[in-house]
Amino acid sequence: MGRIEATNLSKTYGAKRAVDDLSFTVEPGVVTGFLGPNGAGKSTTMRLMLGLDHGGGRTLFDGKPYSRLTHPMRHVGAVLEAKAFHPTRTARNHLLMLAAANGIPRQRVDEVLEYVGLSDVAGKKPRTFSLGMGQRLGLACALLGDPHTLILDEPANGLDPQGITWLRNFLKTYASTGKTVFVSSHLLAEMGLMADRLVVIGRGRLIASGAVDDFVRSASRTTVTVRTPQPDRLVEALRAAHAGVQPAPDGALMVTGPDQAKVGELAFSAGVVLHELSTRTATLEEAFLEATGGSEEYIAQIGGPPGPPGAAGQFGAPGQFVPSGGAPGQFGPPGGPPGQYAAPGQYPPPGQYGAPGQHGAPGQHGAPGQHQGPPPASSSSAGGNR
Numbered sequence: 200m201g202r203i204e205a206t207n208l209s210k211t212y213g214a215k216r217a218v219d220d221l222s223f224t225v226e227p228g229v230v231t232g233f234l235g236p237n238g239a240g241k242s243t244t245m246r247l248m249l250g251l252d253h254g255g256g257r258t259l260f261d262g263k264p265y266s267r268l269t270h271p272m273r274h275v276g277a278v279l280e281a282k283a284f285h286p287t288r289t290a291r292n293h294l295l296m297l298a299a300a301n302g303i304p305r306q307r308v309d310e311v312l313e314y315v316g317l318s319d320v321a322g323k324k325p326r327t328f329s330l331g332m333g334q335r336l337g338l339a340c341a342l343l344g345d346p347h348t349l350i351l352d353e354p355a356n357g358l359d360p361q362g363i364t365w366l367r368n369f370l371k372t373y374a375s376t377g378k379t380v381f382v383s384s385h386l387l388a389e390m391g392l393m394a395d396r397l398v399v400i401g402r403g404r405l406i407a408s409g410a411v412d413d414f415v416r417s418a419s420r421t422t423v424t425v426r427t428p429q430p431d432r433l434v435e436a437l438r439a440a441h442a443g444v445q446p447a448p449d450g451a452l453m454v455t456g457p458d459q460a461k462v463g464e465l466a467f468s469a470g471v472v473l474h475e476l477s478t479r480t481a482t483l484e485e486a487f488l489e490a491t492g493g494s495e496e497y498i499a500q501i502g503g504p505p506g507p508p509g510a511a512g513q514f515g516a517p518g519q520f521v522p523s524g525g526a527p528g529q530f531g532p533p534g535g536p537p538g539q540y541a542a543p544g545q546y547p548p549p550g551q552y553g554a555p556g557q558h559g560a561p562g563q564h565g566a567p568g569q570h571q572g573p574p575p576a577s578s579s580s581a582g583g584n585r
């Protein structure tokens with residue numbers, strides 16, 4: 200219950216292909232982030248999904264298109280545009296009208312107003328609301344029918360940091376009860392905290408879909424940082440084991456291929472003293488930039504050519520990421536082809552360790568997926584009012 204299946208979605212505005220043969224699925228029980236740079240086609244895709252725009256392809260909610268759902272508001276709650284409210288009606292009246300039109304009990308209105316923190320301003324007109332308050336009212340509308348599925352377009356826009364934390368906890372709690380949450384954002388950090396799975400698009404095309412952690416693992420590689428007073432000997436041992444080695448500006452060695460334990464063993468076998476041995480995993484942001492940069496779709500935003508069409512990117516086991524429409528060879532198992540990382544044998548000859556590394560400074564990258572614990576589920580969101 201709650202599965203969304205979007206197939207071959209397409210939309211063209213004049214000569215502009217806003218959504219280009221986009222297919223993906225959204226599963227219940229987790230928050231799925233819909234990630235892409237501004238203008239990538241997220242809003243258009245969501246409108247297509249709900250039949251609010253005409254275009255190619257189809258979207259099924261538990262096997263049915265939105266237009267064929269018997270009680271759409273009870274099945275799918277959507278917020279596609281903040282502040283799209285009647286200009287003279289109060290927030291409560293707006294919700295009451297919506298409830299009446301959809302056979303939803305009146306008391307549900309006050310429940311959702313309280314739930315989104317708007318009880319105190321329920322008698323005010325939404326046109327006086329800030330963007331953040333508008334977002335909350337939009338969410339209240341979406342929640343009115345206690346739907347199994349939520350589709351939210353950039354819901355964090357306009358929210359203050361407290362509001363964003365509240366939203367994140369709310370969505371995670373909602374999803375944890377087995378419901379489906381599909382939420383768009385162009386903000387990577389936000390998605391890293393909010394989402395469990397991702398659908399990543401660029402220029403209307405699918406770049407990747409899968410678990411956030413798999414995306415980070417697959418679209419970028421883990422690097423072992425090692426520091427030694429005997430770099431030449433260590434480099435020799437690492438090269439012999441087919442590791443990729445690059446010097447960092449601060450004199451450390453950045454190793455790709457073998458994991459931390461293996462690097463330690465190789466150093467031990469070579470009789471090399473180590474002063475540091477640590478692992479750094481790329482952040483969601485690095486993975487995203489690598490993925491979208493590889494497909495040229497992100498680059499296209501700043502004037503580059505469009506990327507060639509490709510097969511849909513999907514995640515399998517870590518390391519099996521296949522880029523969609525991207526330049527092959529930028530992803531792959533550790534020690535892969537030259538690109539942003541040195542392949543085995545590319546390490547400069549001894550004595551040239553001073554060259555600038557291509558990695559960011561250690562300490563700039565937090566671990567992905569550090570979620571804050573969700574608050575206890577509210578009875579108003581979980582309770583049925585049907």
Ligand SMILES: Nc1ncnc2c1ncn2[C@@H]1O[C@H](COP(=O)(O)OP(=O)(O)OP(=O)(O)O)[C@@H](O)[C@H]1O
Binds near residue numbers: 244
């Ligand atoms: N009504 C329209 N007429 C013409 N072009 C449009 C229209 N709506 C969207 N577009 C174009 O389609 C592309 C996708 O737009 P869309 O709003 O779906 O992207 P988005 O990923 O939601 O971006 P944002 O994060 O900025 O909202 C953009 O290039 C946009 O300019």
